[in-house]
Amino acid sequence: MTKLIIDTDPGIDDAMAIFYAAAAPEIELLGLTTIFGNVTTPMATRNALRLLEAVGVDAPVAEGAHQPLNLPPFPPSANVHGAEGFGDIPASTPKGRALDEDAADFLIRMARTHKGELVVCPIGPLTNIAIAMQRDPEFVSNVKAIVIMGGSLEEGGNITPHAEANIYHDPHAADVVCTAGNKVVLVGLDVTHRILCTPDDFSQIAAKAPNLGGMLQDMSHFYLKFYLEVAGLNGCSLHDPTAVIACTHPELFEMRSVAMSVSCEGDTSGATLSSPDSGRVPVRVCVGVEADTVKALFLERLSTLS
Ligand code: RIB
Ligand code: CA
Secondary structure, three states: OEEEEEEEOOOHHHHHHHHHHHHOOOEEEEEEEEOOOOOOHHHHHHHHHHHHHHHOOOOOEEOOOOOOOOOOOOOOOHHHHOOOOOOOOOOOOOOOOOOOOOHHHHHHHHHHHOOOOEEEEEOOOOHHHHHHHHHOOOHHHHOOEEEEEOOOOOOOOOOOOOOOHHHHOOHHHHHHHHHHHHHEEEEOHHHHOOOEEOHHHHHHHHHHOOOHHHHHHHHHHHHHHHHHHHHOOOOEEOHHHHHHHHHHOHHHEEEEEEOEEEOOOHHHOOOEEEOOOOOOOOEEEEEEEOHHHHHHHHHHHHOOOO
16 A cells, blocks of 8 residues: 655646545555645645545645745636636535644654655645755655656646746745655656546546546536647646556656756746756656556546545
8 A cells, every 4th residue: 555645736636636546445545735836725725625525535634835935925826727726616615624733744744654655745836845854854764755746857838838837836845855866756747748638538437426526527627628728638637646646656657867956047937957967866757658557547546436
């Protein structure tokens, strides 16, 4: 079993990733930590609690940072994920509440408790992970891996020509995390742009899992409309679910070791850069993927939900 914590800004593809993790028999979901990005951090916490309650997973949620390490706060990506984070689905209040402990302290404590076993999967900006590394020098050695949805090597950006959104929203934090060496796996646009989920795929999920699959299909309309209008694509990239799948199925990915830094200024802010002269220990960057297998796994697992 993979002991997993997802650090998330839910977010439509975040919801897909969390439902996937709940459905995957090889994943033990130890909790969610929340971050701004697609929504504000308080909305991310509310949405994380809503998702866990919907899918029936009794796991804690710890709220994270409310703004980037150095930059001023960004407005949420409401044009991509809707005003409340789930497309046209309206806000609703969860029954539960977040822990009193913040995200970084929760991550540090869980990494100590499950030393060498915990996989952290950030699928939003990397602020909480950078704070955990700064608060606890043992954090990186205590985790098994940090598998990140973010960045790109060859593919360019999706929020600017150079930057992927999660890295762009806190480049200083991403640069800190890139010092963590080969514990870090970047699952970026080089692979997530190869995996497209179409309206027919969501119909298939909803037919097999009317309750939770139907909820994802309802959310997907807004996200698919964005992809059609902005990219001319009849489908959306499976960004965040692909990172969760990489946590348990690394054999489906081709990885390259790259010493990495992150541009924090100017037009290229948020670009992930190969920096062979930086003296940094290389991180692992996904540059190839068995796209059909990843997508089939996603569809198959979500179809087992209610
Ligand atoms: O670039 C894709 C990432 O940005 C995903 O994590 C998506 O949810 C948004 O946060
Ligand atoms: Ca996300």
